[in-house]
Amino acid sequence: MQQYITGSRVTVLVLGEDTRSFLSVVRCLGAADYDVHVVCYDKTSPALASKYITSAKFYNYQALTAEDWLESVLALIERYQFDLIIPCDERAIYPLWSAKDRLPMHTQLAIANQEALDCLFDKWKTKQVAQSCGVATAQGHVDCLQQMQFAHLVQQYGLPFVIKPLQSFEESKLSQRQKVAIIRSETEFDDYRKSVDEQQPFLIEAYFAGNGEGLSVFAIEGEVYAAFAHERVAEPSSGGGSSYRKSIPLDKALLDATAKMCQATHLTGVAMFEFRRSAEGDWILVEVNARFWGSLPLAIYAKVDFPKLYADYLVSHHVPDRKYLHYSPVLARALTADIYEIKREYEQLCKTQTAWRARGHLIKRLLQILNVVTPRETIDTLQWRDVGPFRAEVCSLLDTLVMARVRKLSWVVRWRRHHAQQTLAKLFKQNPKRRILFVCYGNIMRSPFAAACFHDQAALQRIPLDWDSFGFHLIEQRACPDVASQAALTLGEDLTTHQSKWLSQYDIHDTDIVIYFDQQNLGKLSAYYQVNHAFCAADLLDNQFPNLVDIDDPYGRGSDNVVDCYTKIANSVAGLLNVYKGAVQ
16 A cells, blocks of 8 residues: 655655665665655665665764764754654664654654563563563573673583673664673683673573574554564574575464564564574574564565555554465575675584585585575565665675785785875875874774874974874773883884874864775775775885785784884875875975
């Protein structure tokens, strides 16, 4: 049913970034003649190539604070008066739900009801609801990691056991997803404990061996109107989303369990209930995602159009005229994730099996991708009426797997350096008063030394350029490691008073020249920031370092590596100043 409001197309704002749930929602609503606009976290997402996107804005938690992000989105909503807003993950769900009273009166928000949100976004509360409904779960309890002893947990749950943050995202840290860990040794337990806040409560559970199954639903006031089940064909041994999955018939026991929990929480919205089933047929509930989920493209391919069902209900306030409980047997894969999963499987088999068996498995898995030519299998991004995202994903894969090697060829390095220096010279000729920003990951190793080196060399040569240094790490006011300060002193620079700064979008001016150090730096700049002029420090090196394409992060590598890194940076800074002098003086 095509929807209209006051004679015009329904306008919808979709928030997300991935090629699974986000792209699926965009495509389904665009095909249903909704006018689709997006807020995308990642400017490089292949999903942005979809023909169904009318306009795109780029607000994220790397370049903006949580407060700035929300104010930017609310201003966008106020300006364009969207009829419907669909946040695809917690990074948008939490802040928009907290600010729902600030939305226009007519705007519908595709977020589950409060009771379902409270229960289904907290793994411990989900477990309690499941137990109250008679749904099987793993044995477990909640505690802070500082209170836990590895030996006691092994005695209680055996090995491996599972540690789960209660929520995938904390409202105060929406830039960082909290990961579930499968603990197989005391070393893994200690490493995980060091990486998190020990005072934060976690859910500790016994590990349940089996295969992952998902049962996805659209419900209104607790009644299920659409359901779809799938199982994982390929899944990482460390946990996380599946890269290859297939539809399976609805299991009555799992559907009954899901329906009971929907009724108990009066769910109005969409959700994916994740189960694990053992070889013997026993099963448990693992968790619930009360939002659009990663395997959504599979359901869409099977003709269960969850986004349209949900959107039509919110806009029209009419329940569907029938229930959607039957679908075709199909398979779908997330191409990029599956390529990396195939690589991981091959490397693991090389360690545990013969080389021939590992290669045989590799060839088999790669040939499976050709099944996309059959009518019952697809790739998440591949849709012949909207081929742009698939083409963009393939290009991104080729860039990662092929161009990473090509860019190291000596003639490519020479061409890059020539091109970068010629472009910089033109910029300096156009405007000799530009500011130089040095940017690395943490702003405690490379960028502060580059800034100090630039300051001293520019002052010595009486070059009147402003400068600064920043990092992508969100925690500020961190000092340089002792090894960095000592290495800097050997080269005549003092970093002892340096305090790290996080790079926000507001720190970057239109005329600034940003100097980064490696491809990871460039990836973040490209994905999250609007930067007009960015150059790699390695492209400013002279023939002392003829084939260097990056100046790698020396963090944790010892004093000799830091000194070597700083020698390269000093050479690069000298090259930058030589370009300036050649262009201006």
